[in-house]
Amino acid sequence: MTQESDLSCQGLVRRFGAHTAVDHVSLDVPAGAFFSILGPSGCGKTTLLRLLAGFDRPDEGEIRIRGQRMNEVPPNRRPVNMVFQHLALFPTMTVGDNIAYGLKRQKVPAAERRRRVAEVLEQVGLPGLADRNPQELSGGQRQRVALARCLVLRPTLLLLDEPLGALDLKLREQMKVELKHLQKAFGTTFVYITHDQSEAMVMSDQVAVMRAGRFEQVASPEQLYREPATPFVxxxxxxxxxxxxELVGLDAGLADVRLPDGTRVRGRLAGEAPAKGAPVALFVRPEALVLAGEALRPDYATVRTEVRTTLFDGANSRVEVRHGDQTLYARLPQDGSAPRLTEGSTLYLAWDPALARVFALGEP
Structure with a gap:
């Protein structure tokens, strides 16, 4: 643990009978960071968040907040607050009373409560709305009230459990930007739970990708995208x-892979080298695929594919193609440089091997 950490966990385990929901998880969150835990439903994200909040206790491991052990500290004594997906605003209270609720329970004097409520409403962009009822506000405004209710207590950590899940798509996109701005403005450490990778990638300083109770990789969004550590990530x-x-050779970190039809392609090897002939998977992003042509560099990997579907996608065409029994997707520009594509036509696609990742298949 570093002195600058707001949250540090070592070897957290939580079991429910024979099922291990959180399996030896360790993390270290710097002060003022936006830290997201990303993973599919059932991977253990919410159980981990409950451990951090104090609603549940770990079977093994330790939780520290600013260096202080928290395992036995009840939720109301931890310097932590939590925003839930359904916000849990009190419908019979005004916006101001909702925000002041925690301060009142802490026996903060009335004049100080009013001052802090007005201050936090200004900070979240809702000045003058203290006397409104939450039902009179838009979904985005109610979201900001829920955040203000937590932030007015000045917690060390703010835990957010899929808070945008109940919003429509357009509002979710707006709130991603709002949340990032608010987190920076307040300087509070956010720990954000989501199954939506676009939320995690847009807002976070660091992301932990979780699967089956464990962290697969903890890194910046850019590193997760460009340097995934496992096939799952x-x-x-x-x-x-x-x-x-299957792997047929290695040269200066590049893996030579033979596809089932005999085509040879290449990509950067991730992790330790498997034996020749071992099964591997090559991953390449759709935007890395380019049309193979005479001017293409000879060291590019090239595959012959058959066009299945072409979809208009704004500035690009999203093209679904087949190579043998394997499906690929490419994004080709709408600038007239791409050939006319029809179902069943042949399309040669290529990529720079440095932009592809090759993994040994010791795991899915």
Whole structure:
């Protein structure tokens, strides 16, 4: 643990009978960071958040907040607050009373409560709305009231359990930006739980990708996207194409892979080198695929594919193609440079091997 950490956990384990929901998880969150825990439903995210909040206790391991052990500290004594997906605002209270609720329970004097409520409403962009009822506000405004109710207590950590899940798509996109701005403005450490990788990638300083109770990788959003550490991370974070084959050689960190039809392609090896002939998976992003042509560099990997579907996608065409029994997706520009594509036509696609990742298939 570093002195600058607001949250440090070592070897957290939580079991429910024979099921291990959190399996030896360790993390270290710097002060003032926006830290997201990303993973599919059932991976243990919410159980981990409950451990951090104090609603549940770990079977093993330790939780420290600013260096202080928290395992036995009840939720109301921890310097932590929590925003839930359904906000849990009191409908019979005004906005101001909702925000002041925690301060009142802490026996903060009335004049100080009013001052702090007005201050936090200004900070979240809702000045003058203290006397409104939450039902009179838009979904985005109610979201900000829920945040203000937590932030007015000045917690060390703010835990957020999929808080945008109940919002419509357009409002979710707006609130991603709002949340990031608010986190920076307050300087509070956010620990954010989500199954939506776009939320985690847009807002976070660091992201922990979780699967089956464990962290697969903890890194910046850019590193997760460009340098996934496992096949699961490569497939879960962003769009990615996967080609299965066998390793036939290695040269300066590049893996030579033979696909089932005999085509040879290359990509950067991730992790330790497997034996020749071992099964591997090559991942390459749709935006890394380019049209193979005469001017293409000879060291690019190239595959012959058959066009299945072409979809208009704004500035690009999203093209679904097949190579043998494996499906690929490419994004091709709408600038007239791409050939006319029809179902069943042949399309040669290529990529720079440095932009592809090859994993040994010791795990899915």
């Amino acid at each position: 490569a497939g879960f974070v962003g769009d990615n194409n996967r080609l299965s084959g």
